[in-house]
Amino acid sequence: MPPLSVSVVVNTCDRASVLEDALRGITALRYAPLEIVVVNGPSLDGTKAVLDRWAGRIKRRDCAERNLSVSRNIGIAAAAGDVVAFLDDDAVPHPDWLSRLLRHYDDPAVAAVGGFTIDNTGRIFQARKTLCDRFGRAFHVSDFFDERPLNRPGSPLYPSLLGTNSTFRRAALRAIGGFDHSFSYLLDETDVCLRLVDAGHRVVYEPTALVFHQFAPSHIRDERRIARTIYPSAVSKAYFVMRHGAPASVTRAAEALDEYRGELLASNLWHQTEQLILPEHRASLDQDLENGIAEGEDRARQRGAAPGGDLVEEAEAEPFRAAERLADRLCICLVSQGWPPRAEAGIARWTESLATGLAARGHQVHVVTRAETAETLRFTDGLWIHAVLPEAHGAEAMMLAHDLPPNIAAWTRRVWREVQAIKAFGLDLLSFPIWDLEGLACLDDPDIAVVMSLHTTYALARPHKPEWLARPLYDHFMVRRMIAAERRALLAAPTLLANSRAIVADIEDTYGIRLTRDRIALAPHGTADLLADAPAPRRRPGFRILFVGRYEPRKGFDLALAAAAAVLREEATVEFRFAGGEIDEEARAVMEATGTSALQDDPRVRFLGVLPRTDLEQAYREADVVLAPSRYESFGLVAIEAMAAGRPVVAVAAGGLAEVVSDGIDGRLVPDGPGAAEGIAVALLGLARDREGCERLAAGARRSFEEKYDMPRMLDVVEAAYRAAVAKRRIGQAA
Known part of the structure; x- marks a missing residue:
């Protein structure tokens, strides 16, 4: 029947x-x-x-x-x-x-x-x-x-x-x-x-x-x-x-x-x-x-005793209208401890964009993220959001099985348990970032395809984290343990999703391994169009430079401060905006070390803190140039967000940024090394004094976004990589 x-x-x-x-x-x-x-x-x-x-x-x-x-x-x-x-x-x-x-x-x-x-x-x-x-x-x-x-x-x-x-x-x-x-x-x-x-x-x-x-x-x-x-x-x-x-x-x-x-x-x-x-x-x-x-x-x-129903049939019955079904819909689980708006770091923003885009294409998308207080499961904007808390119970076994620090093991254990529950929804694929190895315990799960996305790792970040190196016990028991676990995961993951060729090369050099190319899918990040339906930037005098990133040395905060001080000495009409961090003890230490504490009192400089997404997008649109002086980025999401707003980027030629920013086309690349701060200052002064040249780079930045970094392109590549991973897993099961 x-x-x-x-x-x-x-x-x-x-x-x-x-x-x-x-x-x-x-x-x-x-x-x-x-x-x-x-x-x-x-x-x-x-x-x-x-x-x-x-x-x-x-x-x-x-x-x-x-x-x-x-x-x-x-x-x-x-x-x-x-x-x-x-x-x-x-x-x-x-x-x-x-x-x-x-x-x-x-x-x-x-x-x-x-x-x-x-x-x-x-x-x-x-x-x-x-x-x-x-x-x-x-x-x-x-x-x-x-x-x-x-x-x-x-x-x-x-x-x-x-x-x-x-x-x-x-x-x-x-x-x-x-x-x-x-x-x-x-x-x-x-x-x-x-x-x-x-x-x-x-x-x-x-x-x-x-x-x-x-x-x-x-x-x-x-x-x-x-x-x-x-x-x-x-x-x-x-x-x-x-x-x-x-x-x-x-x-x-x-x-x-x-x-x-x-x-x-x-x-x-x-x-x-x-x-x-x-x-x-x-x-x-x-x-x-x-x-x-x-x-x-x-x-x-x-x-009284009259029958209880009041149904009135329609005079002309409309035929059955079958709802559309997507036969090739995937059930995908993405893992990210951070999730906007509570967290606006690169992985969190990328995961949100990916999840939203895949759901809009008809896939069933679950996101496992960290809860603030109580655990919840909600369906919102087409996404199943599983907010969970680290789980100490069972973490000991996870520590022993994977040689993980206790805090990482507690989170990994909880992610693993939630993934088992999501299987009841018909889960096809799990995708998690290499940072903190959130889905490590699922790498050998025979029921689902597993993808690990490549971002900055502990090993790549360690040279730029003086606070880690200043704590020998933390470096030994946390950082070095994570680096060893990262290496094992890199060798075991069936599919690796890379956002740049640079991250693959840097990982191979740093860990001393060779990643077989049949396991790697290259998917440059994409971002939303910041000029679509956006209010026009407010007209204003002067020349505005925007830094976006945490106020720490790895993000080049010290380089940005030193360059700002040098530029402001030369050009009175230039102003700086710093977004993405807070002026805390660490940030003040960086200012003291660079001799730039006076910038806090300069009326041409404003420290905006961590901005809500809509305010940050407006800050991009109102800037003349965006500064991305990170000492290491696996890709450089800030750069393509600037391009999406039609703004040129000045970046240090390190990691993925050297691959994203094209010198002379959509921005300026400054050589990495001891003279980076001076090189940044020279590049910024050149753009401030050559407005026509700056506008040409701005137009080039917009073209780069439209041709390489818009959201549909990223979704096309990631979706294809996920389908290939699921197909490979099914072939393996059949064999």
Whole structure:
């Protein structure tokens, strides 16, 4: 038999900020055939613009009121699938969600199947197996509880599904009349489950069918999950109790409503006592409660014994619209301890650009990064972000197996464990940077392809880190151990992703090894276009030079300071901006050593600190020249960001920078060595005094970006390298 077709219905209102992620999550489902139906309430935000972007890929319907049951019925009427699945607009399904739910429909008695739901932390269950009684009270039971015997008409307890993780046979929904419009919020799906059970159908749970409910504020609850109003839920509760509980016992129905009233009044008082709400807010909620209960009771009396569903079929049914599926989609995990905006270092920015670009091309992308406090898993902007903490438990074995320092072993252990969990999403490939060897424990994983990207290593950084060399014990137990581990990883990694030819040559020379070229994929970095839709730079007098980098010797901070002092002595109209670091004890020591402490008081010099990304991009656009005097860079991301803003670069001819910057075309290269500071000053003075020549280099910088370093080019090469790595692994498995 052909597989059942599924209509996934998303009911939304004023949730533009999260709706697109819900839709992206649905398109990542490993199930077909499916269609997507979106029912938009009276939204006032950007929801229409989101749906316009999805035109042709989804069915769109409108709901004129903020009533979830009305919206659900509109979705059912538009659905053409055998099964109707409901997903909230702030939720994302696991890729196997439908596959695991749909197998239960092999039993013709089953009319509804739901899974387990994980809350906004991505780590804690919001709902698992739940039973309800006929007074709308919920009871959470063991995951091993067998709910099937409760599926009998008239049962006092019955399985009740959570709306955001529920599926129903469309024929069964139509037979009971769909949803009851009196349930505008709360107990709507509970009412449907009860009516299905009473009609002789079965409602069952599938624990492995997961939905991640991320939570977004609404007209009902604010961002703290505190009620703005409880009127709709009070109406639903009273209506449910009087419709389903009162026929069996009016006395018990009254007791249930008194119990409900007492719980909510106590909750409102607690929120006021804890100063989470004002007295006026509490009074409003209390009044909502009384008014809602009265309205619910009145609606139940008016409804009487009439059937509970209000579904109205569409006059002309629209055919099933199958969602597009990408047959060659990869599931990719990228590892980077840093992640913007919290971290803006080169690897963090590169990983973010790569992740975002690959997700936009339809790949399922997971990012493992370091959490600030608690661990979380969230789906945002098309990316699964796994924020985790180093794990001391088990780190000893990692230390022994790979001879790693304790802190590195604790992080590597946690990365390894998270990668094992991500395999449940169908993981094809893991990519991690050589710095800190974050994915080292996965190098020999037989289930996935593994790529290690080449950046500055401990061995390449060590000559430019005087603070390391000044601490012999740290150098011995940390740095030299990491260098030895790096060498082993370089020899073992099945695929190496290099951002420049220079990094490959420098690694081979430094470690005394030969890297076979069939393991290397050369993928120069790309960056976003900083002139696309950007505000025009503000016109100003003078000549501005921008340094971007940490305030440390490896980034050439001392060279930049010395060159700045020399230039300012010669040209009064020149100004300097330093971005990317803080004036801390280390930076002050560099200033003292170079005799440039007076620059802090020079009005032509400003130390901007670590700038937010948008401010940094504007700083690039407002500069005349960007200074990149690093003593070692595996590539030189700052240089291509400058080029993306159409700004020439003055750089030291070391490492990858000598490969990225073309002297006389898009910038100036200064020989590395003792006279580097003087050479930088001469180059900067030359550009400040030759504005026409500077503009020619600026135009050349822009051409270099467009021809070599734009984002699509980088993504093309990296995507091809990842596909090749996956193919090689599959060939190896087959052999």
